[in-house]
Amino acid sequence: TRFPGGNRDISKVIQALPGASPTVAFRNDIIIRGGAPNENRFYLDGVEVPNINHFATQGASGGPVGLLNVNFIEKVDFYSGAFPANRGNAASSVFEFVQRDGNAEKLETTFAVGSSDIGLTFDGPLGKNTSFIFSARRSYLQFLFAALKLPFLPTYTDAQFKLKHRFNSKNELTVIGLGALDDFVLNESVNDGVTDSSTIEFNNYTLGNIP
Known part of the structure; x- marks a missing residue:
């Protein structure tokens, strides 16, 4: 919740992780090691969430504002490779959000x-x-x-x-x-x-x- 410039937006924090690249400043699209933004998968307490942003763009995983409340998030597991066996439907990355x-x-x-x-x-x-x-x-x-x-x-x-x-x-x-x-x-x-x-x-x- 105290990430400089993050505006309490979990997607902004994700964009600063190693191997992740942001797109334009006003969007939360996430590019992992050159992959497309729609190749990422997001799970909230084990349940897949198609998109974690408001005003989502069809065919992408981003938007200008994140919809997950950072007050809920206890930890985030980030996989940029070697995905768990039950998370195989991903080409770039898997994000596991655990709520408190x-x-x-x-x-x-x-x-x-x-x-x-x-x-x-x-x-x-x-x-x-x-x-x-x-x-x-x-x-x-x-x-x-x-x-x-x-x-x-x-x-x-x-x-x-x-x-x-x-x-x-x-x-x-x-x-x-x-x-x-x-x-x-x-x-x-x-x-x-x-x-x-x-x-x-x-x-x-x-x-x-x-x-």
């Missing part, structure tokens, strides 16, 4: 403000043998883009949870969940108050060609 358990002793709340979103995380006990951790995040990029007079207003929301119940010292049940919602809205008032003809022309062209 909720606090079994007391309820904790964490509020975080990033450069593009705000988030709230709760974790604590649910009875004697059950713990949980839950978070939700919401972007405020749409307000920044509107203030900058950009023709589109992106919004993203995500939620993540982990519930763990211990039956005894040998048996336990874990339920995890991860969800995200991305949305683009056209800024139809982008030309209000704008007098520069080239800017108006650019905005009209952009608004007219966004599907």
Whole structure:
């Protein structure tokens, strides 16, 4: 969570690992030893996640903003070769994200403000043998883009949870969940108050060609 320039984004940390290369600054595509971004595989507590970024590009594994909350991540196992036998469907790399358990002793709340979103995380006990951790995040990029007079207003929301119940010292049940919602809205008032003809022309062209 304290990675310089990482913006609390796990993908930015991954891009700094040995053998990994980033693409352009505003995207989280990961290139491992020259492989394509869509050749990486991601697993969250053993469950494959097709993409770990918001506003994902079809056929790639990246996007401008990561959707995994770093407050959940306990450790990351990175394989750039010699993949485990049950992770064979990968050509470049395998990432195993392990989520931490909720606090079994007391309820904790964490509020975080990033450069593009705000988030709230709760974790604590649910009875004697059950713990949980839950978070939700919401972007405020749409307000920044509107203030900058950009023709589109992106919004993203995500939620993540982990519930763990211990039956005894040998048996336990874990339920995890991860969800995200991305949305683009056209800024139809982008030309209000704008007098520069080239800017108006650019905005009209952009608004007219966004599907």
